[in-house]
Amino acid sequence: MDKKSVLERTRGRLDRIGDPALKAITFAAAALAVTVLGLIAFELVRGSRLAFHRFGLGFVTSQTWDAIHNQFGALSLIFGTAVTSILAIAIATPLAIAIALFLTELAPKPVRALLGALVEMLAAIPSVILGLWGILVLGPFVQNQLEPFLNSTLGFLPFFRGPHSGTGILTAILILTIMVVPIVASVTRELFATVPPELREGALALGATRWEMVRGVLLPAARPGIFAAVALGFGRAVGEAMAVLMVIGSQIGIHLSLFAHSDTLAARIAGQYNGSSTNLQTSSLVYLATILLVISLAVNIGAQLLIKPIDRRPRRRRIALDRAFEAQGLSAD
Amino acid sequence: MNEPAFTLKATGRLRRRQLVNQGMGALAAGAALLAVAVLAIVVISVGSRGAGSLNLAFFTQNQAQGFNPKGGGVLFAIVGSVVLVGIATLIALPLGVLVAVYVSELAPPRLARVARMALDISNGIPTIVIGIFVFTILVAAHGQSALAGSIALAIIMLPLIARATEEVLLLVPSSQREASLALGVSRWRTTVQVVIPSALGGILTGTTLAIARVAGETAPLLFLTSLGTSSTADANPLHPLQSLTLVIFSYSDQADPAYQSKAWAAAFTLMCFVLVTSLAAKLALARYRKKLGG
Amino acid sequence: MEAIKTKIEVTEKERLPVVSEREAVFEARDLAVYYGDQRAIDGVNLDIYQRLITAIIGPSGCGKSTFLRTLNRMNDLVPAARLTGQLRYRGIDLYGPGVDAVEVRRRVGMVFQKPNPFHSSIYDNVAYGLRILGMKKDLDERVEKALRAAALWDEVKDRLKDSALGLSGGQQQRLCIARAIAVEPEVVLFDEPASALDPISTSAIEDLMHELKRDYTLVIVTHNMQQAARVADMTAFFGLDVSPDGNRQGVLVEYDETEKIFTNPSDKRTEGYVTGRFG
Numbered sequence: 001m002d003k004k005s006v007l008e009r010t011r012g013r014l015d016r017i018g019d020p021a022l023k024a025i026t027f028a029a030a031a032l033a034v035t036v037l038g039l040i041a042f043e044l045v046r047g048s049r050l051a052f053h054r055f056g057l058g059f060v061t062s063q064t065w066d067a068i069h070n071q072f073g074a075l076s077l078i079f080g081t082a083v084t085s086i087l088a089i090a091i092a093t094p095l096a097i098a099i100a101l102f103l104t105e106l107a108p109k110p111v112r113a114l115l116g117a118l119v120e121m122l123a124a125i126p127s128v129i130l131g132l133w134g135i136l137v138l139g140p141f142v143q144n145q146l147e148p149f150l151n152s153t154l155g156f157l158p159f160f161r162g163p164h165s166g167t168g169i170l171t172a173i174l175i176l177t178i179m180v181v182p183i184v185a186s187v188t189r190e191l192f193a194t195v196p197p198e199l200r201e202g203a204l205a206l207g208a209t210r211w212e213m214v215r216g217v218l219l220p221a222a223r224p225g226i227f228a229a230v231a232l233g234f235g236r237a238v239g240e241a242m243a244v245l246m247v248i249g250s251q252i253g254i255h256l257s258l259f260a261h262s263d264t265l266a267a268r269i270a271g272q273y274n275g276s277s278t279n280l281q282t283s284s285l286v287y288l289a290t291i292l293l294v295i296s297l298a299v300n301i302g303a304q305l306l307i308k309p310i311d312r313r314p315r316r317r318r319i320a321l322d323r324a325f326e327a328q329g330l331s332a333d
Numbered sequence: 334m335n336e337p338a339f340t341l342k343a344t345g346r347l348r349r350r351q352l353v354n355q356g357m358g359a360l361a362a363g364a365a366l367l368a369v370a371v372l373a374i375v376v377i378s379v380g381s382r383g384a385g386s387l388n389l390a391f392f393t394q395n396q397a398q399g400f401n402p403k404g405g406g407v408l409f410a411i412v413g414s415v416v417l418v419g420i421a422t423l424i425a426l427p428l429g430v431l432v433a434v435y436v437s438e439l440a441p442p443r444l445a446r447v448a449r450m451a452l453d454i455s456n457g458i459p460t461i462v463i464g465i466f467v468f469t470i471l472v473a474a475h476g477q478s479a480l481a482g483s484i485a486l487a488i489i490m491l492p493l494i495a496r497a498t499e500e501v502l503l504l505v506p507s508s509q510r511e512a513s514l515a516l517g518v519s520r521w522r523t524t525v526q527v528v529i530p531s532a533l534g535g536i537l538t539g540t541t542l543a544i545a546r547v548a549g550e551t552a553p554l555l556f557l558t559s560l561g562t563s564s565t566a567d568a569n570p571l572h573p574l575q576s577l578t579l580v581i582f583s584y585s586d587q588a589d590p591a592y593q594s595k596a597w598a599a600a601f602t603l604m605c606f607v608l609v610t611s612l613a614a615k616l617a618l619a620r621y622r623k624k625l626g627g
Numbered sequence: 628m629e630a631i632k633t634k635i636e637v638t639e640k641e642r643l644p645v646v647s648e649r650e651a652v653f654e655a656r657d658l659a660v661y662y663g664d665q666r667a668i669d670g671v672n673l674d675i676y677q678r679l680i681t682a683i684i685g686p687s688g689c690g691k692s693t694f695l696r697t698l699n700r701m702n703d704l705v706p707a708a709r710l711t712g713q714l715r716y717r718g719i720d721l722y723g724p725g726v727d728a729v730e731v732r733r734r735v736g737m738v739f740q741k742p743n744p745f746h747s748s749i750y751d752n753v754a755y756g757l758r759i760l761g762m763k764k765d766l767d768e769r770v771e772k773a774l775r776a777a778a779l780w781d782e783v784k785d786r787l788k789d790s791a792l793g794l795s796g797g798q799q800q801r802l803c804i805a806r807a808i809a810v811e812p813e814v815v816l817f818d819e820p821a822s823a824l825d826p827i828s829t830s831a832i833e834d835l836m837h838e839l840k841r842d843y844t845l846v847i848v849t850h851n852m853q854q855a856a857r858v859a860d861m862t863a864f865f866g867l868d869v870s871p872d873g874n875r876q877g878v879l880v881e882y883d884e885t886e887k888i889f890t891n892p893s894d895k896r897t898e899g900y901v902t903g904r905f906g
Binding site: 108201202207208209212216217220 | 755806807
């Protein structure tokens with residue numbers, strides 16, 4: 001028997017098992033990825049059973065978080081999460097759109113790439129570093145400059161009253177804004193870049209100024225994607241644990257003042273790292289995580305549904321969009 | 334010739350419109366400038382506080398024992414971070430590539446859509462929730478370990494690597510695939526010998542981005558691995574190891590300024606690593622995409 | 628490009644006004660346009676007359692689109708573009724100090740090669756320009772008038788609120804014409820308006836141009852010589868010229884009445900091009 005036929009025979013045998021094997025292995029990997037997702041949901045629900053039996057849905061409407069008397073409720077944490085995330089995304093959205101507009105429409109070509117890279121670098125800074133910076137640099141500024149200023153100009157509103165403090169809702173909002181702006185900006189920027197140049201020319205040729213072109217043509221064409229990008233940024237803000245934990249002051253309670261200490265779902269879970277004293281407390285933390293999971297699933301799926309209707313675009317644009325969302329952890333499919 | 338009865342200059346209403354236009358342009362430029370200024374302030378304040386505390390001992394020694402926070406270094410945390418992220422990459426990279434191959438090359442469209450959606454949803458899950466998950470399945474019964482932390486980081490990395498890989502697999506020209514299949518080369522050989530090698534650059538840069546991302550993760554590690562204030566260098570993944578991020582966090586609320594300056598130094602080290610690797614990976618990825626004509 | 632071996636039939640048109648009665652809208656004098664160091668067109672001297680259709684023809688790369696885009700300052704959008712010589716619009720230097728490109732474009736409208744309707748309703752597409760210009764009085768009437776003038780009204784009057792993207796290619800292009808004339812420009816530029824359309828839509832656009840001639844001055848760039856012969860009163864032939872420094876640039880070879888260009892050109896290069904011997 002010569003060498004060649006041996007080779008051919010092994011090759012043939014390998015090929016016979018190769019194709020189904022590759023298919024089976026890759027399928028198993030994909031199935032594992034899907035299973036992990038299901039397992040996360042299952043384990044969280046299972047882990048929160050104890051707290052659920054004890055507090056039921058009333059957990060969501062109760063303000064107390066008292067480890068000594070074993071009474072737990074999520075309301076003030078939900079409130080803190082909502083206030084910080086909504087205000088952060090409200091500040092971040094116009095800023096992010098403005099940055100994206102500058103990067104695609106106004107900045108000179110060589111500046112664009114550099115500025116775009118800088119904005120993406122802001123997104124890459126780990127949250128624990130922003131938290132550290134938030135305590136030791138931003139906090140003192142908020143306490144000594146920003147809060148006195150807001151109090152003296154807008155102090156007639158209940159939101160800007162109370163003792164000044166470097167940690168609290170206001171600092172958390174600012175840190176979250178810094179985290180969310182680059183995410184929304186880079187997705188929005190890609191969205192603008194996929195709007196065909198002919199549309200821009202069409203508006204300008206009618207005698208529109210650049211801003212009128214943006215408002216009348218560019219923003220409407222990119223609108224569904226922008227909503228999705230904002231939803232994505234909101235999801236990030238809701239889920240951020242570290243930076244918020246470090247700057248928000250970790251206090252239970254519902255206050256109108258933005259100067260007050262507060263806490264969020266994610267930060268409360270992270271803040272109990274040094275161990276909870278009872279099984280009920282542990283279960284209550286898992287209950288919080290379940291609420292967080294439900295919110296993030298709703299936001300994520302909502303964002304995906306928002307993108308769906310515009311998905312009749314040519315493949316090239318779809319890839320560009322996919323890339324934009326994927327970079328931030330969301331698909332345009 | 335008579336003086337023309339009209340003007341092409343901006344007058345009246347158009348002048349107002351142009352003012353609005355310029356105002357909006359200035360606002361957009363201001364917003365971009367603000368973002369860059371914030372980046373500069375963060376980088377400079379971390380750099381100015383952190384760089385001063387960096388010395389050879391910081392990288393080569395462990396925390397001095399007892400109540401002497403001065404001196405010594407964070408070698409244990411650097412080793413811990415390397416172990417945590419290394420094992421996470423070893424788990425997530427092969428799995429991520431396999432998932433991507435399934436989704437982009439082999440899966441029927443409907444299953445591909447399900448898998449893709451699962452990846453995107455996983456990507457949107459707050460990392461603290463993933464930490465709680467790994468806590469309930471592993472740590473609650475077996476105690477803290479670096480391995481538990483690595484698994485949490487791997488769950489975060491998997492969708493990032495899978496989606497990045499899928500994207501570059503899509504960029505591999507189908508002519509290459511067809512040429513190989515037309516020669517009678519079987520599908521798995523085509524995938525392993527043609528498709529994956531030509532996508533390798535993109536896979537590696539995507540993985541590097543994922544590494545840069547999880548190297549900065551703190552929240553999922555809080556329950557899973559150690560948070561003590563003193564430790565020694567240890568590379569055994571079954572022990573609870575520290576990480577740079579945990580050190581930054583736990584030193585940050587110490588009143589002793591010696592700890593704070595260590596936190597800044599650790600933050601500066603981590604920031605340099607994350608920014609340099611992610612920037613380099615993005616540049617490489619952009620070049621790679623251009624090469625494949627994406 | 629497809630070579631045309633036969634003589635081109637020039638469509639019979641109403642009598643052209645004699646030269647002395649024509650009124651120049653654009654006057655180009657020694658016009659040159661550069662993209663960076665690259666000279667795209669050079670030494671163009673050309674008058675474009677009111678209420679006539681002027682066609683610009685020539686081989687690809689001869690700068691016909693560049694020339695067209697200087698007429699409404701769309702070339703300003705290319706960062707490295709600059710211009711020497713002079714271009715007057717009804718006596719005013721179009722590139723003179725203080726001239727606002729936005730005002731120029733309002734008066735000199737443009738229809739592009741590819742239909743480019745905005746991502747909004749048919750109605751809003753036409754109303755867009757009117758709204759930004761503050762022509763909000765009688766908006767419905769103005770929109771209807773523009774759609775009628777673009778011969779689109781009967782096809783879309785029952786679905787004005789529908790997305791413009793649902794129209795066929797030919798309808799989209801007529802919508803873009805309606806959009807351009809809604810703001811009552813003085814000139815409409817057409818940049819190969821039918822090259823992306825089927826023959827029936829093309830013929831509809833050509834008929835429309837004949838109608839529009841009554842109220843507007845039209846300039847059309849086309850690579851289709853039969854189209855130029857069918858629609859244009861005047862035709863300018865641009866050719867490619869290699870200067871001693873090696874730069875390839877577009878130059879105006881011949882400009883005359885369409886009939887003359889296609890039946891009795893005075894320049895050999897024009898004759899070669901229109902009879903298909905080169906280009």
